[in-house]
Every structure is written in C-alpha cells, then in structure tokens.
Amino acid sequence: MSSNDRDTASLPILETVSNLRDIPDGVDRRSFLMRSAVIGSATVIAGLTPAEHDRALAATSAAPPAAVGVSPDLDVVKKSKGSVMTTLDEFYKVGPGPSSSHTIGPMRITYDFYKRCTKLPADQLAKVTGMKVHLFGSLSATGKGHGTERAALAGILGKEPASIDPLFLDEMRTSPDKRFPVVLGPKTLELSLADIVYDAPKGDFPHPNTMTCKLLGGGAVLYELEYYSVGGGFIEWKGYEPPKKGQPKYPYSTMKELQEHAEKNKLSVAQVVMANEIAVSGKSEAEINAFADKILTAMVNIVKSGLAAPTATLPGPIKLKTKASEVYKRAMDDEYVGQRGVGIVSAYALAGSEENARGHLVVTAPTGGSAGVIPALVYVLGEGGRKLPQVKIRNGLLAAAAIGYLCKHNATLAGAEGGCQAEIGVASAMGAALIAQAHDFPHQVVANAAESSLQHHLGMTCDPVAGFVQVPCIERCAFGAVKSWTGFMIASNEIPADRRVDFDTTVSAMALTAKEMNSKYKETSEGGLAVSVVLC
Secondary structure (H helix, E strand, O other): OOHHHHHHHHHHHHHHHHOHHHOOOOOOHHHHHHHHHHHHHHHHHHOOOHHHHHHHHHHHHOOOOOOOOOOOOOHHHHHHHOOOOOOHHHHOOEEEOOOHHHHHHHHHHHHHHHHHHHOOOHHHHOOOOEEEEEEOOHHHHHHHHHOHHHHHHHHHOOOOOOOOOHHHHHHHHHOOOOOEEEEEOOEEEEEOHHHEEEOOOOOOOOOOOEEEEEEEEOOEEEEEEEEEEEEOOEEEEOOOOOOOOOOOOOOOOOHHHHHHHHHHHOOOHHHHHHHHHHHHHOOOHHHHHHHHHHHHHHHHHHHHHHHHOOOOEOOOOOOOEOOHHHHHHHHHOOOOHHHHHHHHHHHHHHHHHHHHHHOOEEEOOOOOOOOOHHHHHHHHHOOOOOOOOHHHHHHHHHHHHHHHHHHHHHOOOOHHHHOHHHOHHHHHHHHHHHHHHHOOOOHHHHHHHHHHHHHOOOOOOEOOHHHOOOOOHHHHHHHHHHHHHHHHHHHHHOOHHHOOOOHHHHHHHHHHHHHHOOHHHEOOOOOOHHHHOOOO
C-alpha cells in the first residue's frame, strides 16, 4: 500500500471516532472516544485496513469504567450521553477569582448549603452549635493558593458569588482570625476560617474537587451533604437531580451535528445556539440577549479595571508584580502595527487575569483560571479596538458558548480533571470561534478556528506555583488570547475543506490526554513549574 493509499484508508478512522452516533448502547461516550482514539492511532501506525480497524473498534463494545477520579454517577458525566443542554446563564457565571472550580464553585456550594439550612425545621435549628466545611482532593491540595477557604466561608455566611464585595474576601485575608455572624433560625453562630477544614488531598473521591458541609449540634452532625465542584463553576451534590429543561430545537452533541443543522437550515453557529437557548431555557430571545449584554458589559469592565489598577504586588508568597497597564502603555507606543496589536491583546488578557488573581469579580469563560482570554477579545473587538457593533460581538459570545458546551459535554473544563488544556485551551478555542462569528464567517471557519486553537494547547498541564493562580496562569491567558487570533487567522485564510483534523476529533484527543495525564499535573501543584520554581 502506498503512503497516499494509507492516508486515504485511514480517513474512516477519524470519521468513526468523531461520529458519536456510532457509539453502542450502554457504552460511556467519553471512555469510548478515548479508546477509539487510541485504536485509531495504532491502526494508522500499523498500516491496518479499515476493516481491521473496525474489528479492533468492536472490542470497545463492553462498557468500560469511567475515567479515573471521576464517578460515572455524576451528572456532568451522564450528560455526555445525550444532547447538549447547557445554557448561557449556567455557563457564563460572575463571581470572585481566582478559580471557577476552587473559588466560585465552593462558594456556590456553601451558599447552597446555607440556604438549605435556613429551611430546616425550627426544632432542629434550635440544637445548632456550629458549621464545618471539609475540603478534599485538589481543593485541599491547592485551596490555600486559591483562597478556597475564604470563598467557602463567605458562602456559608450567606454571600452570593455574583454580588459579593471582593473587599469582604480581602478582609478575611488580612484578618484570618476574625469571626463573622450568621443567623440560622433562633441561633446566631460565629464562624471563622477555622471552620473550613483542609482535609485529605488524596483518596477515592467521586470527583477531584469534593467537599462536605456539616451542620453541628454539640458533638453530633445534624445535617450533612457531600458536594462536587465539577469545573467552570458548575456544582453537584450527592443525589443531585438536574433541573427540568425543554428540548433543544436543533439537538447536537458534536460539532458535526451542529454544523449539519446550520447547513440544512441556512443558519450560523450563533443562530443555532440562540434557537436552542430559547427552547431549552424557556426564555425569550430578548431575555437571552439582555443576559448576554450583561455578561459582555462585565467583561469590558473587568479589562478596564485591570488596566486602571496601579502596578502592585499580588497576594501570596510568589511576590508577583502586576504588569497589564505597563504592557499596554508600551504596546501603544510600538512603531510596528503588528507588534502593537499583539501587545494590546496581551495587555487586555493580562488585565483580566490579574483581576482574577486579586480575587476580584470575573466571568467564567469557561473558568476563572482562564478568565482573561474572552474578555480581552470582547474588548478588542469592541470599544478597545475594532468597534464592531454589539450585535456582532453578542453573536460571537453565542458561538464561543457552543465551543465551551461541546468541550464540557465530551471532555472537561476542570483543571483538576484535565489540566490547563481544559481551561486555557478551551478558552482559546472559544475565543477563536468568537472572532470568526463576530466577523460573520461561515460555520466551517468557526469550527476550524476553534479546532486550531484547541489543538495547540493539547497536553498543557495545570501546575500553579505555590497553588496560586498567578504563575503560569496569568501569562497563559495572554498567550491563549493571541492563539485565538492565530487560530482565526489560519482558519479564515485557508480553504476550509482542506483541514484534515476536525473539532470533534481534537476534543476527543483532549479527553484522552486528560485521562492519561498524571495527577500531579492536574491542579495539585505537585509537578512542572510548581516544583521547579524556588521561592525565596
């Protein structure tokens, strides 16, 4: 067989891996994709025929175990078996940095527990003497650097992520022994950071980000619930039942299916997403647009705040200096137009990421650790650069959401599960789709731009120095934003049909890489830069 014949024969392999409708009943989608990708790669290397490949693929019919460290009972895993059902208001969440999974998620969890406690019977609340929160897995390993204990305490005090004053969290940092009141029925409790317990970092947990909340009465536990921060600020709990939703108008679980809807109905990616948002959420188009505009405004304000902030030292042992404003000033003075553009985009991303590192309010897009990428592109496409109409940028935000939805659906958004490829990589892919859609490119260019950007983040580890979302996280947002633009430029200048690797295949590769990545590179600060940088 010639090399050309072998290339042609291998094409069905990629099609099989990306065509999720071929997955046998009762087989977990994510595990099937991972195993298929391995078999496909081995088949190409060995020069086997498509028939030989199909026989190997058939061996994946038996239901395999779920990915190590993630329970198959979690809804985030179960959702990978149907159509995408995520909505904008679930995906783009406002809350305090520096991490969607380690700050916003835990704060949403403890706030949920607080609300549950307020609804308990009066006779039960009369026995209350205290509350405790236990952090496990990655939350325990790197929670100190993320300020997880402050976020968790704030939530249990009745503070919501989207409306909390970041200065309240700063106060906890400067006064770690201070006690704060919380009223539960007839009782007023005094809680402090000592009530947030960093428990076992290693163990057999349903998710790497597991935590338990307890309501105490003397030495007895009156009420307890186990929770999971599953990435991107999404949370679940033991016995979780997802809310009832409508059915999507254009059901899809892969980019291929999304594009088929777009092609058949003469729609853009943004229009497919909008139609599904209306059908699934039950909201009107005007309501969805209003929410999108609210998120876009928040993103613009985040970049502006970061640029306006004076150069200072970020909290923590790294003693890292901020530099967004300085990079911006120097970029504006650059005599070379191309370099100026790269410098400005980088400065905007640094500004958003530095706001995240300060613990100020950010938007998960898809996570807190990657919260500098999309705001930078939104700002540079709007008032900070090209001044595109709001409707164009809003359409870009919808297309970006589709990319995030698919990565969440078929892989992961959590650094604790998939490394930084799941955070910065997905953010960069979302950014490339945003730019392409905002400039009215067809669906194939949108998909290709996202694929290109994601492909070149595969294998990126999550190795925060000292557990803080600073090094390498802040600069990674700048590189992610620039890679978004690079992905868009390549996709918009190539012949779309000539791209050999499609988006679905790259997402499958990310899921496989996440499964095989050593746990010390998954937000545990046990490998890479985290153990290579010496702090003095």
